[in-house]
Amino acid sequence: MKKTRSKSHGRKITVYKSWKELPCVPVSMPSKGSIGETGDWRTFRPEIDEKKCNKCGICYVYCPDGVVIFKEGAVPTIDYTYCKGCGICMVKCPKKAIEMIRERQ
Numbered sequence: 001m002k003k004t005r006s007k008s009h010g011r012k013i014t015v016y017k018s019w020k021e022l023p024c025v026p027v028s029m030p031s032k033g034s035i036g037e038t039g040d041w042r043t044f045r046p047e048i049d050e051k052k053c054n055k056c057g058i059c060y061v062y063c064p065d066g067v068v069i070f071k072e073g074a075v076p077t078i079d080y081t082y083c084k085g086c087g088i089c090m091v092k093c094p095k096k097a098i099e100m101i102r103e104r105q
């Protein structure tokens, strides 16, 4: 973990190298909501480049919908039934291993 200064706001932010460094936070688990499967909302889908991924698990921790499936030592997979395509996992990935690809019509 290291402290660095944000370019846009000048505030210090903490950069984590592994999910193990993060404090405990509540994570909601994916389930069918009152308006159905939230993966239908998606315009862009996250795709993980297995060659770039270092299996750190950061995407698993930051996904607000809990749809990144991660087992220690393995490249994560994504449950597209509930992934909304928000792109947070792509922004937080330290290896730039996640690309957002436009869904086909």
Ligand code: SF4
Pocket: 048, 052, 053, 054, 055, 056, 057, 058, 059, 060, 075, 076, 092, 093, 094, 095, 096, 097, 098
């Ligand atoms: S996709 Fe990125 S954030 Fe997720 S485990 Fe791989 S390197 Fe880490």
Ligand code: SF4
Pocket: 046, 062, 063, 064, 065, 066, 067, 068, 078, 082, 083, 084, 085, 086, 087, 088, 089, 090
């Ligand atoms: S795009 Fe959003 S909802 Fe989908 S896996 Fe990434 S963080 Fe989770």
